[in-house]
Amino acid sequence: MIALLLRLYPAVWRARYGDEFAAILEERPIGPFDVADILLGALDAHLHLRGLASASPSRKGSTMSLRVGGYAAISGALLWFLGLLFGSASETAAVFEALTLVSVVLGTVLLLVALVGLSAFQARSYPRLTWAAFAIPALGAITSLAGLGLTAGLGERPVIGEYSAWYVWMAGTLALIVGSGLFGLATWRARTLSRSGAALLIVGSLAIVPVLVNLGGGGERETWMAFVVTLLAFAAGWLTLGIAALRADRLPSTSLKGAPL
Amino acid sequence: MPPAVPELGRFAEPALLILVSLSDGPKHGYAIMADVEAGTSRPLGPGTLYAALARLEERGLIEALPPVDRRRPYRLTGIGETVLADQLRELTEFAELGLRRLGRSPG
Numbered sequence: 229m230i231a232l233l234l235r236l237y238p239a240v241w242r243a244r245y246g247d248e249f250a251a252i253l254e255e256r257p258i259g260p261f262d263v264a265d266i267l268l269g270a271l272d273a274h275l276h277l278r279g280l281a282s283a284s285p286s287r288k289g290s291t292m293s294l295r296v297g298g299y300a301a302i303s304g305a306l307l308w309f310l311g312l313l314f315g316s317a318s319e320t321a322a323v324f325e326a327l328t329l330v331s332v333v334l335g336t337v338l339l340l341v342a343l344v345g346l347s348a349f350q351a352r353s354y355p356r357l358t359w360a361a362f363a364i365p366a367l368g369a370i371t372s373l374a375g376l377g378l379t380a381g382l383g384e385r386p387v388i389g390e391y392s393a394w395y396v397w398m399a400g401t402l403a404l405i406v407g408s409g410l411f412g413l414a415t416w417r418a419r420t421l422s423r424s425g426a427a428l429l430i431v432g433s434l435a436i437v438p439v440l441v442n443l444g445g446g447g448e449r450e451t452w453m454a455f456v457v458t459l460l461a462f463a464a465g466w467l468t469l470g471i472a473a474l475r476a477d478r479l480p481s482t483s484l485k486g487a488p489l
Numbered sequence: 490m491p492p493a494v495p496e497l498g499r500f501a502e503p504a505l506l507i508l509v510s511l512s513d514g515p516k517h518g519y520a521i522m523a524d525v526e527a528g529t530s531r532p533l534g535p536g537t538l539y540a541a542l543a544r545l546e547e548r549g550l551i552e553a554l555p556p557v558d559r560r561r562p563y564r565l566t567g568i569g570e571t572v573l574a575d576q577l578r579e580l581t582e583f584a585e586l587g588l589r590r591l592g593r594s595p596g
Contacts, residue, residue, distance in 0.1 A: 248560060249518070266534070268536055270536065
């Protein structure tokens with residue numbers, strides 16, 4: 229009887245589910261309700277397998293958001309780490325200065341991609357909070373890139389009033405870091421990705437306050453320390469979020485500790 | 490109408506029951522059937538169960554674990570947990586709306 233019922237299903241389906249399905253049918257007596265249900269199930273399997281090619285665009289979209297966002301966050305964060313390393317050695321050789329610039333530009337582009345991808349995923353649960361937190365860092369990243377482009381083209385010449393393009397880059401980068409803290413707050417609240425990553429981004433945005441306060445001068449050592457803490461927390465936060473995104477895409481629910489239920 | 494697990498058509502309700510059943514840990518097919526029946530007092534047929542399981546697996550909401558004997562356990566993925574939380578939240582809001590219209594306070 230069980231073998232006969234199983235034969236009603238397509239071969240592809242039997243290859244995947246046949247053994248466990250037969251084990252279930254052997255666990256208890258099969259009544260008329262079960263037979264009718266299995267007949268409908270077999271019919272559905274034939275129809276469903278035929279339509280599989282066009283199945284599930286939203287799942288693909290959601291997975292794509294997580295994957296793209298995750299990979300972009302990881303590579304963007306690593307490039308920012310590299311930028312930090314190259315930047316610390318930039319006074320020893322001109323090549324390090326160029327490498328710093330390339331790392332920061334590519335890292336910023338990738339973090340912008342990460343912002344879009346991870347926001348698209350988180351917005352499924354918390355659209356207003358997520359997109360509100362998306363706006364500032366995204367605007368900051370775009371401004372930062374524009375500032376770098378203008379710096380390369382115009383050098384020290386003023387572009388806004390008496391301020392050179394360097395100030396545009398700096399303003400954009402600060403907005404990116406502070407805005408990433410807001411994105412971290414949204415992530416912390418949404419609980420859909422790593423809370424450790426979210427906390428690091430928040431720490432990064434708070435650690436920049438002494439830098440902003442001391443931009444006018446004074447306390448250089450403390451300002452430099454705060455700047456390093458800011459950048460390290462910023463990059464580590466994005467790295468952690470990127471890893472969490474890839475784990476959420478692949479691993480079971482334990483990878484989303486604290487996700488709302 | 491209460492919202493359904495998206496794009497699952499007539500399998501939306503069984504799919505939701507399966508997701509809830511898996512929310513406290515991995516289960517194999519027979520354990521899911523028993524759990525759903527115990528929780529809803531309605532039987533979940535094996536044909537319906539596997540039609541819904543196949544759809545949930547394709548959409549990445551659940552994943553299969555290595556079989557133990559011939560039984561294969563399934564568990565929620567991260568995305569599955571998020572989707573389930575969304576569905577339950579929306580169902581709660583819908584239920585509260587209905588109770589308010591009936592003049593009965595939720596809970």
